[in-house]
Amino acid sequence: MNVGSFVCSCADTCDIDLEGARDGIEGVDVAASSRLLCEDGLPAMERVIEEYDLDEVIVTCPEERVQRKLRRVAEQRSVHPDAVSFVDQREGAGWVHDEASATAKTARMINARQAGLEAESIPRSISQEAGDSVAVVGDPETAAALAADADVTLIADGREYVDSAADLDDVTIERGRVVGVDGRYGDFTIRLEACVTEDCISCMKCVHEGPDGAVTRYPVDIDPDAPDGAWTEVCPTDAIDLEGVERTLEVDQVVYPAANRQTRGGRIGFYTAPIDAATIAAVKRHVGGLEKPDHLDLEMDVCAAGDSSQPGCNECVEVCPHDAVERTKIDEVEFHKDACQNCGACTSACPTGATRLREPSNERIAREVEALLRRTDDEGGWLLNRSGSDLETPIVAFVCSEEADDALREYGRLAAAGKAEVEYPPILPVHVNCTDTVGEAHAMHALACGADGVAIVGCGGDCLHSGPDPKADLVDRLNRASRDLELGERFEFFAPDPDEPGAFVEAISTFAVELEESPVPEGEHEATGETDDSERENPAFDSHGWTLESVRAILAHVEPEREVIRGLKDFGRMAVDDGCTFTPTCSTLCPTDAIRRDEEGAVLEFNHERCVNCGTCEEGCVEDAITMHDGLHLSLLPERRDDASEPAWVTVHDGEMRECRNCGEPFASEGTARKIEGEVGGIVAGVAPSAAGSVFDYCDNCRAQFLYDRGGGPSGTDGAGGAGGTDGTGAGGERQ
Secondary structure, X not given: OOEEEEEEOOOOOOOOOHHHHHHHOOOOOEEEEEOOOOOOOHHHHHHHHHHOOOOEEEEEOOOHHHHHHHHHHHHHOOOOHHHEEEEOOHHHHHOOOOHHHHHHHHHHHHHHHHHHHHOOOOOOEEEEEOOOEEEEEOOHHHHHHHOOOOEEEEEOOOOOOOOOOOOXXXXXXXXXXXXXXXXXXXXXXXXXXXXXXXXXXXXXXXXXXXXXXXXXXXOEEEOOOOOOOHHHHHOOOOOEEEEEEEEXXXXXXXXXXXXXXXXXOOEOOEEOOXXXXXXXXXXXXXXXXXXXXXXXXXXXXXXXXXXXXXXXXXXXXXXXXXXXXXXXXXXXXXXXXXXXXXXXXXXXXXXXXXXXXXXXXXXXXXXXXXXXXXXXXXXXXXOOOOOOOOOOOOEEEEEEOOHHHHHHHHHHXXXXXXXXXXXXXXXXXXXXXXHHHOOHHHHHHHHHOOOOEEEEEOOHHHOOOOOOOOOHHHHHHHHHHHHHOOOOOOEEEEOOOOOOHHHHHHXXXXXHHHOOOOOOOOOOOOOOOOOOOOOOOOOOOOHHHHHHHHHHHHHOOOOOOOOEEOOOOOXXXXXXXOOOOOOOHHHHHOOOOOEEEEOOOOEEEEOOOOOOOOOHHHHHOOOOOEEEEXXXXXXXXXXXXXOOOOOOOEEEEEOOEEEOOOOOOEEEEHHHHHHHHHHHHHHHOOOOOOOOOOHHHOOHHHHHHHHHHOOOXXXXXXXXXXXXXXXXXXXXXXXX
16 A cells, blocks of 8 residues: 655644654655645645555645545545545644644654554444334423424423424323433333323313312323322322322433433433434434444453353443443343443453454554654654654643544634644644543553653543543552652643633643653554463453553663552452462452462462453452452562563462372362361261261262261271272172
8 A cells, every 4th residue: 555645834834844744754655745735735746646656645634624625636536535634733733832843743643643544443333223212301392303203202291281382293292200211222211100190081170170280281190299189089080199100111212301411421312401403313313223333342252250150340331431331140241332432431441352442443542652652763864762852752642532632723723813822742642532542551551662751631521421530540540650660650631621721731831841751762662462471362452461561661671669560450469368278269260361270289379460350259269268459560470580480370379188098199178178077077977987087088089989888987997998999898898
């Protein structure tokens, strides 16, 4: 594939050195520039596309109208419109940075876009059938607006619609107040409660006799607080029930303006206030079914909830803000892809890679970060490094593509229009669907690539997904980890307000000034996304393995005093106390094979590299002998244990095996044998009075034979004989 890039200075309104930007671009077949690409530069752009037979084009242009124009030109030269992508060199660089910084940043952003496109996932979609029934609660105007496209039921919710200005001729009116809504798109159940039953014939007797304001006419219903009295006896069909009668209504979609928002961004098919034209359009679009992008890759065979009969990891269920993940059974997690809003919360929280965001994938994000921080090689001409770079403090910024990105663009426009003085450090943007996408793996990878700092730029209290301070806990944990790695604090969350550019400029500038130069070289690390464990395969770029790879890259340049790196939630150390009876529960339950048993030596071993700290072993241990400790324990990593024959494994419990008194074979740990003997020893006491020792001193085979013979203990009662000799006789005489 032939790739070309085009840099424009927007009629010299951007402080960009076009030649310098071209020299900093790498990985393309041709880099060209123009002071006004969309006008004077168009003929030259067409010639370059033809001369180099370009299949893909990257252009610096943030203006949507001009983007459409450039796509048409590229399409006329046989470049597919989807193969034309754009980089914001203006609002995000040339209008808010000095020339040198804007030039360097523009080149790096083009490099990052190219690297990201190479890792772009192939689009995939999902579909779900649904009916055309829509329930609208207490909003006659919306009900009327939808009536031509759907089977609409207007739930009165205590209101009266006799004098409604809305055209409700094609709308079914239901009495009752909503007491609950369950289900999801295509299968909602609304629970209604009314004081008038379905036997009502709307004869108006209760309206005439009832207390003023307590009974509605259309539909007929009674206020739950209406006083009891003789007037309730006037109904000819006995349809009045002041205690309330509950019934259910099944629909495909629900419009409920007054409902508490169950999820910040809403759910597909469930709409709360504000109800506007976009909401009505969405309802109509989803009538009959939907087709939407498939946002997730799932590999549930590595899920840490597992088939364990224990809850295990519950991260995805807890963090999903859209009700798209649920635990259907104690050890089973189900994803409803039709409800997924592509925020990435479940994927950044999942330690094993069971759920991964398709676009941008972790690999794409990794490649963009690496390109943003990579030095141009000597042949590229212009070195972007610490000695000659115009970016003295490289800061990777994970930017939410929703409100946060809009705010940053507004800052650029304010600066260009002379409405505000806006100039801030040249943060290197990686656009994500939502800052929920960002987890410890993404952040630690940025440090491993040489970033001096990592800014998470999101929507703050207005976030459509996570609510206020969505990344406060993550930032605290990451700064704890970076301190333990002797890097100091290098993470911060920012929520730019489009109306207060000064506050953001001050905050990000203070953050940049306080950052010390990282000891990790800029641009040298390239993630593989793989683990070093050849015996266990995990999905590439899973959070646990990717984080560990990044920490190892950092450790090549730092010497932390602490042995435990705190703050990294996907790592745990297993401690086992003397209560362990060496049952196979923990090793059987462990979803990542981080625990193994050596039955011959009654040894329990633990692999810290594999442990994702899901807690399944701790929950499932029948003796409550296991305690998990958070954090990455450097001393347990195999490369730091050269004296061990199997350095990835450490012994966490060394028990003693009980040997069979008859055949001499080890058959159970001493702890297990003592526990069983303590629990049932009194019950079986005396079953073999002549036995030498306890029946619990014999293995299963010998015990079975011994109890079968019954006549006495094994021959020789000192344990030298066999409970069932090969000659067919036992201590009790000739076998029958």
